[in-house]
């Protein structure tokens with residue numbers, strides 16, 4: 567298989583992509599950076615957040631949908647690369663900490679990102695995901711055959727206890743009874759579970775729009791992580807930091823701000839936005855001034871609003887779609903209102919079943935990572 571590592575945008579014609587696998591997946595372990603929450607109150611009354619390997623039938627059901635996505639992509643002429651799962655039920659230990667098991671390799675989007683001809687491995691921010699990169703090393707060595715490819719690994723943080731702000735988990739206690747002023751202050755101080763003692767980021771907090779890259783400051787990406795990316799990449803791209811104050815637990819930008827198509831010939835570009843997580847006014851003005859139309863996603867379909875019991879993602883997985891090109895999107899099959907909106911914007915849709923993948927960390931965008939698109943580092947933002 568031959569390919570050229572190149573991806574500057576979320577929408578260029580897709581040529582090569584990684585699709586995750588659910589083999590050997592375990593429950594993401596609780597730790598300073600992560601608290602599991604069981605969505606079904608009846609189950610939550612009976613058991614604590616589980617540890618160890620997931621049931622084989624649950625893994626098989628997710629793999630069936632992941633394999634179906636891979637076949638759909640292959641049938642469109644897109645090359646698909648798959649990870650090499652390790653045994654995620656293993657206990658892991660460093661000099662500073664230990665967790666009962668790891669997670670899975672369903673979501674390459676969190677672990678690695680292609681920016682131009684660079685493949686960057688993220689630091690990751692959670693202990694249970696410390697070694698997840700090992701599942702993608704076969705792929706990265708395969709990409710290394712492209713002599714133009716550059717491989718960067720971000721500095722691994724210690725993930726020791728002093729990297730996390732313990733107070734985060736009680737931050738919202740009694741929130742509803744607070745005054746509007748107090749609520750506003752809590753939401754706008756952008757203090758998340760990672761402190762600034764070490765560089766940390768998950769790659770899924772980044773969205774690519776040509777010469778401009780937007781990075782969400784979040785539970786999984788701190789400001790030092792964003793600064794590391796800026797210093798590594800500032801010869802090639804301009805980094806913008808985004809905050810979404812109304813997302814109480816921001817983690818990964820691809821259920822919040824999803825660019826679909828760039829402005830062209832005086833026709834505005836399209837970005838799908840999350841109505842519960844509005845942009846700050848200054849950022850909204852920036853996009854609009856540069857000829858981008860911000861369109862709120864409809865509420866998720868009823869079926870998908872009830873998240874699977876052991877799913878830690880939000881109902882906004884509804885927006886977690888994948889662009890094949892500027893006119894074609896792969897979307898989850900149940901999101902009928904979103905389908906109507908996208909069709910009204912003249913997108914062609916390819917629908918796939920994907921709900922069984924949700925509890926493995928995300929939906930269609932999360933469980934893929936584009937390696938090659940036909941695009942360049944064109945600038946789509948002329949005005950500051």
Ligand code: ABU
Nearest residue numbers: 818821879880927928
């Ligand atoms: N991994 C993406 C999850 C984002 C969200 O729950 O909104």
